[in-house]
Amino acid sequence: MTRLQSEIKQSKPFRSLEEEVYLSLIRTTDALFRRHEDLLKTVDLSPAQYNVLRILRGSEPHGLACKEIADRMLTRDPDITRLLDRLEQRKLAVRSRHREDRRVIITRISANGLELLAQLDRPGSELSKACLRHLGKARLRELIRLLEAAREKTG
Amino acid sequence: MTRLQSEIKQSKPFRSLEEEVYLSLIRTTDALFRRHEDLLKTVDLSPAQYNVLRILRGSEPHGLACKEIADRMLTRDPDITRLLDRLEQRKLAVRSRHREDRRVIITRISANGLELLAQLDRPGSELSKACLRHLGKARLRELIRLLEAAREKTG
DNA sequence: TGACAATAGTCGTTTAAACGATTACATTAT
DNA sequence: ATAATGTAATCGTTTAAACGACTATTGTCA
Numbered sequence: 483m484t485r486l487q488s489e490i491k492q493s494k495p496f497r498s499l500e501e502e503v504y505l506s507l508i509r510t511t512d513a514l515f516r517r518h519e520d521l522l523k524t525v526d527l528s529p530a531q532y533n534v535l536r537i538l539r540g541s542e543p544h545g546l547a548c549k550e551i552a553d554r555m556l557t558r559d560p561d562i563t564r565l566l567d568r569l570e571q572r573k574l575a576v577r578s579r580h581r582e583d584r585r586v587i588i589t590r591i592s593a594n595g596l597e598l599l600a601q602l603d604r605p606g607s608e609l610s611k612a613c614l615r616h617l618g619k620a621r622l623r624e625l626i627r628l629l630e631a632a633r634e635k636t637g
Numbered sequence: 638m639t640r641l642q643s644e645i646k647q648s649k650p651f652r653s654l655e656e657e658v659y660l661s662l663i664r665t666t667d668a669l670f671r672r673h674e675d676l677l678k679t680v681d682l683s684p685a686q687y688n689v690l691r692i693l694r695g696s697e698p699h700g701l702a703c704k705e706i707a708d709r710m711l712t713r714d715p716d717i718t719r720l721l722d723r724l725e726q727r728k729l730a731v732r733s734r735h736r737e738d739r740r741v742i743i744t745r746i747s748a749n750g751l752e753l754l755a756q757l758d759r760p761g762s763e764l765s766k767a768c769l770r771h772l773g774k775a776r777l778r779e780l781i782r783l784l785e786a787a788r789e790k791t792g
Numbered sequence: 793t794g795a796c797a798a799t800a801g802t803c804g805t806t807t808a809a810a811c812g813a814t815t816a817c818a819t820t821a822t
Numbered sequence: 823a824t825a826a827t828g829t830a831a832t833c834g835t836t837t838a839a840a841c842g843a844c845t846a847t848t849g850t851c852a
Contacts (some may be wrong), residue, residue: 485785497758499777500765504669506784512712513791514659528838546773547776556660558666560840563802568838578817583846585800607652613790614655617783622654625783628776630640631662635768636668683808703831715810718832723808740817740830 503632514613520593521605528558530570535599538591545590547580574598599620658787669768676760680753686712686724690754693730693746700745702735729753 486506487495495503496628504563515529522532537554559565569575574595577618580586591599591637614622641661642650670684677687692709693701702708705719714720721744724730729750735741746754760768769777 484781486781497762498766499774499781500769501762503671503678503769503772503777503784504765506781507662507666507669508711510784510788510791511662513788514662516713517791534679549799556663558671561802561838564838567802576788582791583800583848603652607656610655610659611653614658614787616790617658617786618695619654620797621783621786622658624640625787626641626654626661628772628783629658629665629782631776632769632780633665633771635667636665636672686808704829716808716832719808722832738818738830742831 507632514610517613518606521602521609525602527534527598529559530555530557530565533557534562535574535595536592538589539599541597542591545578545588547588551589561635566574568593590634652671662787667740669765672764672768673761676757678765682753685710685712685720687757688712689717689720689724690746690750693744694751694754697746700733700743702741702743706744724750 486502486509496505500511500518505532519529522529525590527535533556534551540588543552548566551566552559552562557620566575566577570577572587572594574592576592577587577589639651639657641657641664651660674684677684682690688711689706692706696705703721706721707714707717721730721732725732727749729747730744731747732742732744735743755761772780
């Protein structure tokens with residue numbers, strides 16, 4: 483009986499190693515994700531909003547088009563427009579139309595947005611460390627290698 | 638420049654190995670998750686609904702209380718009631734009140750539900766394999782070990 | 793040039809996720 | 823016995839996710 487089996491109180495063995503890896507990935511990621519979500523809730527941000535703000539900070543001072551933001555996100559979002567609407571309403575981002583290609587809207591992070599991110603940098607970093615530091619550098623590096631290898635065939 | 642950095646077109650290095658692992662987990666899991674979601678969409682099931690159906694199949698012939706279902710889920714769901722409502726409406730599950738403790742509702746998977754799951758077993762298993770088989774047994778086992786170790790401090 | 797296709801972003805609508813409050817029943821302690 | 827506490831599940835409401843249709847602008851090519 484594997485550890486994951488007992489965690490989810492499953493009596494039957496997994497169909498395959500591949501399936502066990504997939505389920506283990508979901509469970510591990512969800513556990514970490516929830517804790518980060520809790521942190522973000524303290525400032526009323528969703529993980530996707532936080533992700534976009536960090537992308538925008540990284541693209542300063544030029545800003546990015548919607549589609550470019552979508553490409554950079556960790557998880558796919560089907561409606562960037564309204565996500566940006568909410569950030570703009572809260573004055574965390576600013577939008578403006580591109581001069582040359584008037585189809586494009588350029589979004590930049592605002593001073594407020596930068597401030598909010600700055601406030602989250604330390605606790606976010608500490609949280610990841612608190613959850614994963616016990617693995618040690620060697621195993622962390624190995625995990626990164628394996629995850630990259632796992633993504634190879636996912637399109 | 639790491640692989641994940643170029644995938645998300647990030648110019649700055651990660652703050653720490655722990656943070657890189659966390660982001661890599663999200664990206665890897667999301668990629669696999671999406672493909673499974675697409676499969677489930679063909680029969681109009683959400684991943685959470687599918688998860689519950691499999692839990693219920695595993696608990697046959699006794700069925701489970703709501704809280705027990707919640708405990709076994711891969712991801713936390715804040716409203717099992719309505720998730721089960723939908724399964725019941727579609728005749729994939731059946732609910733009945735516990736005789737001894739009348740607070741408890743026991744849910745069981747229906748014949749329809751079992752049939753639907755049976756129909757998904759093969760393609761689901763094939764999908765995981767298609768995404769991960771290239772790692773080989775040794776690396777799959779190593780990945781499982783590392784993921785279990787990663788979950789140790791996540792509560 | 794002018795029709796047609798491609799691209800960028802937005803919007804309408806349906807559905808479900810999330811949160812808190814609430815009901816119903818069981819258990820415990822006094 | 824009964825009040826208080828705990829537990830199981832449900833429900834009301836707000837908000838956002840998801841999907842497809844739609845508008846606006848640019849690019850292509852006969």
